[in-house]
Amino acid sequence: MDADKVFKALADPTRRTLLDRLYEKNGQTLGQLCEDLDMARQSATQHLGILEEANLVSTVRRGREKLHFINPVPIHEVYERWVRKFEHRRLSLLHDLKKELEGE
Amino acid sequence: MDADKVFKALADPTRRTLLDRLYEKNGQTLGQLCEDLDMARQSATQHLGILEEANLVSTVRRGREKLHFINPVPIHEVYERWVRKFEHRRLSLLHDLKKELEGE
DNA sequence: ATAATATGCAGGTAAATGCCTGCATGTCAA
DNA sequence: TTGACATGCAGGCATTTACCTGCATATTAT
Numbered sequence: 001m002d003a004d005k006v007f008k009a010l011a012d013p014t015r016r017t018l019l020d021r022l023y024e025k026n027g028q029t030l031g032q033l034c035e036d037l038d039m040a041r042q043s044a045t046q047h048l049g050i051l052e053e054a055n056l057v058s059t060v061r062r063g064r065e066k067l068h069f070i071n072p073v074p075i076h077e078v079y080e081r082w083v084r085k086f087e088h089r090r091l092s093l094l095h096d097l098k099k100e101l102e103g104e
Numbered sequence: 105m106d107a108d109k110v111f112k113a114l115a116d117p118t119r120r121t122l123l124d125r126l127y128e129k130n131g132q133t134l135g136q137l138c139e140d141l142d143m144a145r146q147s148a149t150q151h152l153g154i155l156e157e158a159n160l161v162s163t164v165r166r167g168r169e170k171l172h173f174i175n176p177v178p179i180h181e182v183y184e185r186w187v188r189k190f191e192h193r194r195l196s197l198l199h200d201l202k203k204e205l206e207g208e
Numbered sequence: 209a210t211a212a213t214a215t216g217c218a219g220g221t222a223a224a225t226g227c228c229t230g231c232a233t234g235t236c237a238a
Numbered sequence: 239t240t241g242a243c244a245t246g247c248a249g250g251c252a253t254t255t256a257c258c259t260g261c262a263t264a265t266t267a268t
Contacts (some may be wrong), residue, residue: 145244
């Protein structure tokens with residue numbers, strides 16, 4: 001997993017919207033995903049390219065259409081490496097913080 | 105939570121390193137965190153500023169030193185909003201993908 | 209075959225990012 | 239009080255990002 005690519009891909013509201021839309025309906029075409037996006041198709045294409053580069057989305061060509069599918073693997077890996085670890089010590093980290101903010 | 109700020113903050117290797125270091129030893133000063141970072145102190149300060157803006161790190165001034173503490177809340181919120189959702193449908197999403205890659 | 213449809217590719221621009229240097233301020237210790 | 243130490247602030251520069259327009263290619267339907 002390339003954490004840089006994954007986090008960078010997630011660090012844009014348009015791309016998160018695209019993921020949410022695919023979550024609602026997996027396998028949409030580029031055209032479908034562009035609707036109501038309020039930007040040129042070419043811009044959305046670039047966003048989808050970044051999601052693909054990060055492996056968050058995989059595509060399949062069907063005729064003249066390009067279908068987009070969520071790949072849940074990188075998000076799972078982010079969870080394993082970056083989230084679970086902090087969740088595990090979450091309460092003790094909160095305790096550190098609270099104690100210090102109260103002034104020692 | 106400002107998902108944009110949180111993901112952007114996480115989308116840089118230096119900042120992830122800083123978080124890892126704080127995870128190892130919470131409450132370090134700016135000076136301690138800069139050691140072995142291979143960049144000017146001012147650059148590291150900017151990175152820490154971004155982590156603070158995203159609320160991933162909180163700071164307390166003690167004399168001439170500035171102590172840094174991990175704030176686990178935003179990561180927890182990212183988990184709730186962006187990870188758990190996809191984890192929940194993880195296997196069915198993987199199934200969609202596999203089926204399509206195999207060609208229908 | 210031809211027109212309509214779906215996507216790809218090339219380049220251009222304004223703004224954001226990540227790094228730097230130089231200097232200012234504030235705090236502690238001798 | 240004075241020098242050393244820890245951090246803050248301002249500006250400059252190269253690269254990346256996110257958007258655009260214009261044109262090219264490939265597929266389907268008539």
